Amino acid sequence: MLIGFQWKSSEVFQQQDIQELCRVLFEAIELSLGPEDTNFINKLYEGESVGVVKCLTCNFESERKDRFLDISLPIRNDWDKIYNNSLEMAFYNFLKPEKLEGGNQYFCSKCDKKVDAIKFIRFNKIPKILFLQLNRFEYDPMTDSRKKVFDKVTFPLIFNMNDFKK
Secondary structure (H helix, E strand, C coil): CEECCCEEHHHCCCCCCHHHHHHHHHHHHHHHCCHHHCCHHHHHHCEEEEEEEEECCCCCEEEEEEEECCEEEECEECCCCEECCEHHHHHHHHHCCEEECHHHCEEECCCCEEECEEEEEEEEECCCCCCEEEECEEEECCCCEEEECCCCCECCCCCCHHHHEC
């Protein structure tokens, strides 16, 4: 027997991942609309980000575009020493440039060698409706399992994404 989200009856009482739920929900909405409303979900929720690696020797930028329907932001990660107590802080840390150096250097196709570089994300297109997921689980290497994060996270009533756009 299939029900609402195409889950089998045994799956109804299992905890589902919110991203998976959204994919199933978005697909069900798209299927329920007529052909005149194709791409309805993408028009509302789809954004475009660009992953950039910038060579610090020649300033060449390698880019990879990605489309997204949601963004997952970590709340805490003890390993990487990330402690986000607000949505703004989580977003700034998500976009914070990472330096690639030492054993983690980037191979620049222009310089034809490994070089120091900066890796970062920028947004080309912000969706009309931005779906943010707060990642409230972290890996605990001591127990080799995931543990839930109960940290308080504040968020503004209005979150201006124009500060983060290209």
